[in-house]
Amino acid sequence: MxxxxxxxxxxxxxxxxxxxxxxxxxxxxxxxxxxxxxxxxxxxxxxxxxxxxxxxxxxxxxxxxxxxxxxxxxxxxxxxxxxxxxxxxxxxxxxxxxxxxxxxxxxxxxxxxxxxxxxxxxxxxxxxxxxxxxxxxxxxxxxxxSVSPYIMDALALVDLEKIKSKKFRVVADPGNGAQIDAVPRILKELGCEAIIINGENTGKFGRLPEPRPETLSELFEEVRKQKADFGVAFDCDGDRAVFCNEKGEFIMGDVTGSMIADSLAEKGDKIVTPVATSSIIDDVASNSGAEIVRTRVGAKYVSDSVISGGAVFGFEENGGCIFPKLSPGRDGSMTLITMLDLLTDYDSFSSAVSTLPKYFQLKAKVECSDDKKADTMKRAMERAKQDGLKFSDIDGLKFFEEDGWILVRASGTEPVLRVFSEAKTESRAQELLERGKALLSD
Missing domain, CATH: 3.40.120.10 (Alpha-D-Glucose-1,6-Bisphosphate, subunit A, domain 3)
Structure with missing residues (x-):
């Protein structure tokens, strides 16, 4: 291993x-x-x-x-x-x-x-x-x-007075993790009314450390109860941040990453993101004139590409965002700070999200022993070629249709192949998902 x-x-x-x-x-x-x-x-x-x-x-x-x-x-x-x-x-x-x-x-x-x-x-x-x-x-x-110098340098990258003027009400969930100190301090510095849940250093977790929709019900409920502008949650080491809107509805990292990219990128800038990220970012880039660079799935690949390519921003669909002006690593705190900065131009979190195109992405697993993964992937590529599909092999195999795409990747931790699909309607995304599974069948 x-x-x-x-x-x-x-x-x-x-x-x-x-x-x-x-x-x-x-x-x-x-x-x-x-x-x-x-x-x-x-x-x-x-x-x-x-x-x-x-x-x-x-x-x-x-x-x-x-x-x-x-x-x-x-x-x-x-x-x-x-x-x-x-x-x-x-x-x-x-x-x-x-x-x-x-x-x-x-x-x-x-x-x-x-x-x-x-x-x-x-x-x-x-x-x-x-x-x-x-x-x-x-x-x-x-x-x-080292926390105080970090906060000072991070806040210097945004318009403090503009953020303070909005008097945002934010529910933050550090998950009893490493952000229990920095996030309340940052929100106070930005003039926010902060409601902190799971903010104690218990050594254990009030929720599972992975900030996913199924683990964040307390955050969603508290946002609705407090009539907050939005909610934010972090993983245990604090390098990722995910959000819900003012209605307590979870917002995927593809969406929030694209929102931030749209606020930062100008014509000619580079944005780095893995092959599995939604096509929302491609639409955003076409509006701004930015270039999208796709990488293998994994923070270190995104970081390497951000550094080597001189990109202004990099992000993953799991809420991991990279701001090279501050550091080349994923940064949950700066994600929150930048989100507050961009939201000053909108009436609500929902109205900011509504400016982006909507896509549907589905995921599935296909059981496959480790010794058969390579042959199964090779067979999928041969079938796709016979069907005339265009594909990319940056990480796994990504097949492109006119109205969507299919991604197949071998899991590095489980005896499965992961299948992703995306389209502008849920029914079409389901069709593409089934097609992806069929490409892997015996």
Missing amino acids: ALFSTTGIRGIANIDITPEFMLDLGKTFGTMVGPCKVLVARDTRTTSEMLSNSLIAGLLSTGCDVFDTGIAAGPVVNHAAQSAYDAGVMITSSHNPPEYNGAKFILKGGKEVGEKEEIEFEKILNSGKFTTVSWDKVGSYSECD
């Missing part, structure tokens, strides 16, 4: 991710990047402080100076590694259930380790050949505040 997931290293705490293992991860990262200044932050899981202490010990043993900012969201680490430190580590398992934990490793410049660095990391870890230093060269340890 690969050490790195799509984002970082994850596993069940005290079983897969033990203090001993985390000590070695710290030694490995310190060997790879150090000796240098490393910022360390953690989410609110019951095991995060324990694992953070172990990782810090490993970093110190390689001569790295460690700056511990305590509980802070992932975007804070990305920003700090770009502005003030040489590298960063976030102790988190993102949206996984509370028994999980792990780490995300950030390089100088604020970029998460990519595939090249992951290979180097694994070689060092597996060899056990760590660059540990003598007793008199062990790194120093100190505590710091």
Whole structure:
């Protein structure tokens, strides 16, 4: 099994991710990047402080100076590694259930380790050949505040007075995660009336950490009850933000990402998003004259493309947005700030959404053992060619019809193939979904 997931290293705490293992991860990262200044932050899981202490010990043993900012969201680490430190580590398992934990490793410049660095990391870890230093060269340890500088730099990117004048009423749900400190502070700075739910540091979660429609019923109800302008929810490490409108209706990340792209992009600008994102963004780009760059599914691919292509914005359908003016990592806090900024030009969240075209996207799974995935995908491509379908193979296979598309991807975590479809009517999206499943049939 690969050490790195799509984002970082994850596993069940005290079983897969033990203090001993985390000590070695710290030694490995310190060997790879150090000796240098490393910022360390953690989410609110019951095991995060324990694992953070172990990782810090490993970093110190390689001569790295460690700056511990305590509980802070992932975007804070990305920003700090770009502005003030040489590298960063976030102790988190993102949206996984509370028994999980792990780490995300950030390089100088604020970029998460990519595939090249992951290979180097694994070689060092597996060899056990760590660059540990003598007793008199062990790194120093100190505590710091990296949240305040982050908030100051983030707020400098929007029109503060315009946002304050609207006096937005916002229900925010940090999910008892790493945004419990920053988000209330940000909303106060922006003159918002903030109603916070699941805002306590309990070490456990009042809802599941993954902010999806089925986990956010409390947020929807509170927005309606409080007659708020909208609601926002975050995953545990705070690098993603999802929204509901003033009616308590969930808004997909494709939509909110396209709204933000529309507010930021000008003619000639580049917007980066994965192949699975809705065609809404293509319509938005055609209006502004921006260029859409499609990538493989995964935050690191979007981030790499944003950096290499000089894009102004990148986003995923799960609510992960990248604002390169602040840092090259996904940023839930800046997503909220930018959403407030753009909503100053509308009467309501719903009216802002109504300016975008409407599409229907459906998803399904087809069981397929790992050893048969490649052959099944090859057969699907051959069938599509026989049918005269145009396709892209950036990530899986994306087939294009005149009025919609079908995407087929092999799951990296389950024995299934994932099928996506999109069209302007739900019935047509269903037809395309069934066609996608048929392309995979024996």
